[in-house]
Amino acid sequence: MPELPEVHTITNDLKKSIIGAQILDVKIDPQYKVIPDNNSFVKLVKGKKITGVSRIAKNILIELENTGILHFHLAMTGRILLRDKKTPDNWTRVVFLLKADNYSRILKFSDMRMFGKVGFYADLAGSNLLKKYGPDLIFATPDLDSFSKAIKNKKSSIKNVLLDQSVVAGLGNIYATEALFLAGIDPSRLSNTLSKDELQKLLTAAITVLNEGIAHRGSTLPDKMYVDIFGNPGSYQEHFKIYLKDKCPRCGSGVLNTKINGRSTYHCPSCQK
DNA sequence: ATGTTTGTTCCGAT
């Protein structure tokens, strides 16, 4: 599910909602496995105070006073929910009981398909999170030269390269598809055939769609899987130009739905060259 | 029953 805009929205909302709270208790579904292991996780996290919330690429980090970092990756169907009272939520895997001076809340990690990850790390260095990412398209926008170099270094379709988080961090299947439409580039083009001008358009388009996604609090597809921490859907899906579309909004041509490296791709054969 | 699905990692081929 979540690409950068969804993860960014969740991170910002958590930042406003849970900093200063103490984690009174942690419950893990015994069928579910966290890192390093369920027993150690509970021991390490229980009783700790939350001092910060941040995002690295599509990872959410909750900093705990003096002890370390809670790490969440939502993958395809992960959710983080903040509830005021006990509420039945599907696919709940880990539950944190939070207590602050003026409230008690329940923080839940839910994940239908269980591709996501929950872990505790004593520090960032132990987490691998610092190594594998290219520049964050929102926090550390690359300049054209470094973007070009990273893109041309790869031998694959431009769509596939945009999904490679070690090239640039943040795009997923939907926003990469939208960015390529906005830039007028055929997603199946080999990345090393793009001109400087096309790369500039693509970089600008990628940053634009991610910012618009954030402004609309993310995208919720027809399956309703993505919701924010309050359980509310995003609305950027109402502004998709090409993803899931039949007709090109620019020229009216039929949109082609193809697969590139196994991922569903939409493009206009007339507007994207 | 079969084919889809917002992400990432691992493995075999090149």
Added chain:
DNA sequence: CATCGGAACAAACA
């Protein structure tokens, strides 16, 4: 050894 593409991870829905 590095890189790429496909399979796998697992669950629900049409």
